Structure formats: structure tokens, C-alpha cells
Amino acid sequence: MSARSLELGIIGAGRIGQLHAEHFRRRIPSAEVAMVADVAEGMARACAARYNIPAFTPDYHDILERRDIDAVVICSSTDTHARIIEEAAAAGKHIFCEKPIALDLPSIDRALAAVREARVKLQIGFNRRFDASFRRVRQVIEQGEIGRPHLLHITSYDPAPPPLAYIRVSGGLFLDMMIHDFDMARFLTGSEAEEVFALADALIDPAIGEAGDVDTAIVTLRFMNGVIATISNSRQASYGYDQRVELLGSKGAIAIDNNYPNTAIISDARSVRRDVPLHFFTERYNESFVAEMTAFVEAVLHDAPVPVTGYDGRVPVVMALAAKKSLLEHRPVRLHEVEQAVEDMP
Ligand SMILES: NC(=O)c1ccc[n+]([C@@H]2O[C@H](COP(=O)([O-])OP(=O)(O)OC[C@H]3O[C@@H](n4cnc5c(N)ncnc54)[C@H](O)[C@@H]3O)[C@@H](O)[C@H]2O)c1
Numbered sequence: 001m002s003a004r005s006l007e008l009g010i011i012g013a014g015r016i017g018q019l020h021a022e023h024f025r026r027r028i029p030s031a032e033v034a035m036v037a038d039v040a041e042g043m044a045r046a047c048a049a050r051y052n053i054p055a056f057t058p059d060y061h062d063i064l065e066r067r068d069i070d071a072v073v074i075c076s077s078t079d080t081h082a083r084i085i086e087e088a089a090a091a092g093k094h095i096f097c098e099k100p101i102a103l104d105l106p107s108i109d110r111a112l113a114a115v116r117e118a119r120v121k122l123q124i125g126f127n128r129r130f131d132a133s134f135r136r137v138r139q140v141i142e143q144g145e146i147g148r149p150h151l152l153h154i155t156s157y158d159p160a161p162p163p164l165a166y167i168r169v170s171g172g173l174f175l176d177m178m179i180h181d182f183d184m185a186r187f188l189t190g191s192e193a194e195e196v197f198a199l200a201d202a203l204i205d206p207a208i209g210e211a212g213d214v215d216t217a218i219v220t221l222r223f224m225n226g227v228i229a230t231i232s233n234s235r236q237a238s239y240g241y242d243q244r245v246e247l248l249g250s251k252g253a254i255a256i257d258n259n260y261p262n263t264a265i266i267s268d269a270r271s272v273r274r275d276v277p278l279h280f281f282t283e284r285y286n287e288s289f290v291a292e293m294t295a296f297v298e299a300v301l302h303d304a305p306v307p308v309t310g311y312d313g314r315v316p317v318v319m320a321l322a323a324k325k326s327l328l329e330h331r332p333v334r335l336h337e338v339e340q341a342v343e344d345m346p
Contacts, residue, residue, distance in 0.1 A: 006032070007034045009034060009063030011038075012077070013046070015282075020293060021033060021036065023290050028290065033053045034055065035054070035056065035062065037057045071296075072093045073096045074095065078169065079103070081098070082108060082110065089115045095123070096123045097123070098124075100313065101313045124310065126180065126187075126308050126312065126316075128184055128288060129292070130289075131288040136256075137256060141189070145251075145252070148250045151228055152189060153229070153246045154185060155243070156181050157235075157237035158177065158235050174320040174321075177233055178320060183315075186316070188247065189225060194224055197219065217327075219323050240277045241258070243284060244258060260275060318339065
């Protein structure tokens with residue numbers, strides 16, 4: 001590996017793969033994308049042309065076989081992540097993988113074991129940890145600026161549901177969408193959840209319910225350090241992407257508002273108003289995506305620890321599985337029950 005530039009391959013050239021490709025091209029000078037793979041070859045070709053990537057392929061094994069490629073960025077559909085992690089680790093590649101690692105714990109545990117055995121780095125794509133406002137909340141807690149944290153409220157609404165085809169393979173709202181908020185709750189409280197209780201329904205689109213998923217949910221959580229938290233998710237807020245956090249501590253509170261395209265406040269005889277928030281994750285979290293990938297590249301180039309580990313990728317899946325179980329059984333579920341169920345597997 002050259003001292004200054006990391007050679008990478010991107011696997012999966014859909015929404016998020018293209019976003020990372022653009023950032024490598026324009027914002028991250030210490031890395032070069034050498035090849036992009038997508039089973040839909042046209043997607044790989046278009047991504048290569050658009051972001052000046054010298055090679056593309058329908059088969060990601062072509063990336064794994066390239067000795068000059070140091071690391072892979074896995075942006076394919078969720079059901080492929082764990083297998084690709086195992087193969088990439090065996091090929092000696094460092095790995096950045098989009099969330100979630102997988103939808104079940106045995107697959108995650110096999111992938112993490114392969115990473116440990118190969119002694120490669122693995123970073124998981126919880127980009128919101130790199131958002132400047134959320135980092136400030138974490139700092140407030142770490143530095144005791146509002147005393148001991150007591151109550152955390154995370155609001156996370158999308159502007160519109162994804163296509164049903166995406167929902168069907170996504171693992172559902174808890175594993176696909178709320179997974180970011182489960183991670184954020186751990187990150188902000190600096191603690192682990194003990195117990196969750198979920199209420200949810202398909203209130204936006206009955207077709208989402210027919211596909212076996214929910215589109216509207218509230219989960220309450222109790223953390224080991226005593227914090228009581230709520231996470232509210234909706235697949236549809238008419239005014240756009242709503243991403244807020246409130247934390248109340250023994251000596252004060254901190255609140256994070258949405259990010260807006262401008263700071264204009266328009267006042268007239270009838271109302272005082274402003275424009276709607278930045279529309280979706282590509283706008284709201286753009287800088288955090290650049291920061292997470294820069295951190296990954298730096299960790300590999302300087303052989304430093306990654307800031308979001310495989311373990312950090314695993315725990316929110318346990319939380320999501322506990323929330324699913326809670327919804328199904330209509331009772332609070334301890335995370336321990338989910339772990340126990342895996343241990344009890346034949
Ligand atoms: N961090 C975030 O905020 C964030 C945002 C969006 C998506 N994601 C995650 O990124 C992943 C992709 O999501 P997306 O929205 O880009 O989906 P997408 O459907 O737009 O893109 C996925 C691409 O992967 C390709 N693909 C599928 N199997 C493949 C394989 N075996 N080899 C190579 N390519 C393959 C598909 O052809 C498709 O082009 C999902 O796991 C999702 O959860 C994360």
C-alpha cells in the first residue's frame with residue numbers, strides 16, 4: 001500500500017454506493033477507487049463512467065482477486081453483506097460495510113469471526129455518529145455539562161417510504177431504519193440497552209403491512225446507566241426529513257434541531273415561518289458520510305482503530321430483533337433473551 005493513497009473497490013453501485021463513489025472522487029484525496037462491482041452491470045458501468053473509476057465488473061470477486069486493491073466498501077443489498085465480508089476478509093482486504101451487517105446474529109458472528117481471523121479492519125456505516133450536532137450531544141454527556149443523563153428522545157422520520165421491493169429485502173423498519181437510531185442511542189448515552197418495548201403499525205400504507213412490515217413505530221428503552229429513551233420512527237413526514245434529539249440531564253438539557261437549507265425566517269401578518277428541512281439523508285447527512293469514510297481511510301492508512309467496529313454493528317441488530325420480538329409478543333423484551341435464543345440454537 002502506498003503511504004498516501006488507499007486503493008479501494010466499491011461493491012454495489014446503487015444509491016449509497018454512488019454517494020460514496022462521489023465522495024471518493026471529490027472529497028477524499030487519500031483514496032482512489034480502482035474498480036466498482038454491481039450484479040447489475042449497467043449500474044457498475046454507469047458509476048465507473050460518472051466517477052472516473054478505471055474498471056467495472058458484474059462480479060465482485062474480480063475486486064477481491066486484485067492484489068493492488070487494499071480495501072472494499074460494501075454497498076450492496078443487506079442480504080449480501082455478511083458473505084462478502086467473509087470473502088473479503090479471507091482475501092486480506094480491509095472492509096467498510098454499510099449497515100446492517102446482516103439480519104440475523106449467526107451470520108454476523110461468522111462474518112466477525114472471519115474479520116478477527118484475517119486481522120483486517122472492519123468499519124460499519126453508522127454515519128450519523130459523525131454528524132457535528134450529534135457529536136456535540138455525545139460531548140455534552142462525556143463532559144458532564146448537563147449532569148447525569150436521564151431522558152433521551154430520538155425523532156427520526158423519513159420524507160417518504162422506499163419502494164416495496166426495497167422494503168421486502170430490507171429486514172423491516174427496525175433492522176433497516178431504526179437501526180441507525182439504536183446505534184445513536186448507544187452512542188449518545190455511552191451505555192447499553194437492557195430492555196425494549198415496541199409499539200408499531202402500518203399507518204401510512206397498508207401495502208407495507210401486507211409486506212409484513214410496519215411504517216410507524218415508537219420504541220422505549222432502558223439503558224444500564226439508568227437512561228430511559230424513546231425512539232420514534234415514521235416512514236413519512238409530509239414536511240420532509242425530521243431528525244431531532246433531546247436529552248434531559250440532572251443539570252440541564254440539550255436539543256438538536258433539523259438542518260435547514262437556509263436560515264431565513266419569513267414573517268407576515270398571518271404567520272412566522274421557514275422553509276422545510278433538508279429533504280433526505282443524502283442532503284442532511286452528506287458531511288457525515290464524508291467524515292466516516294475519511295476516518296476509515298485514515299484508520300487503514302495509519303493502522304489505527306476504526307471508530308465504528310463490528311461489535312458496534314452487531315449490538316443494534318440485537319436491539320432491533322428485541323424490538324421485533326416485543327412487537328410480536330406485545331411485552332417488554334430484555335436484550336439478553338435475544339442472545340440466549342442464539343445460544344440455544346441447535
Ligand atoms: N448509511 C446509510 O444511511 C445508508 C443509506 C442507504 C442505504 N444504506 C445501506 O446500503 C445498502 C444498499 O442500499 P441502497 O439504498 O444503496 O440500495 P440499492 O438497491 O440502491 O443498491 C444496491 C445495489 O447493490 C447491487 N447488488 C446486489 N447484490 C450484489 C452483489 N452480490 N454484488 C454486487 N452488487 C450487488 C444491486 O444491483 C444494487 O445496484 C443497504 O444495506 C442499506 O441498508 C445505508
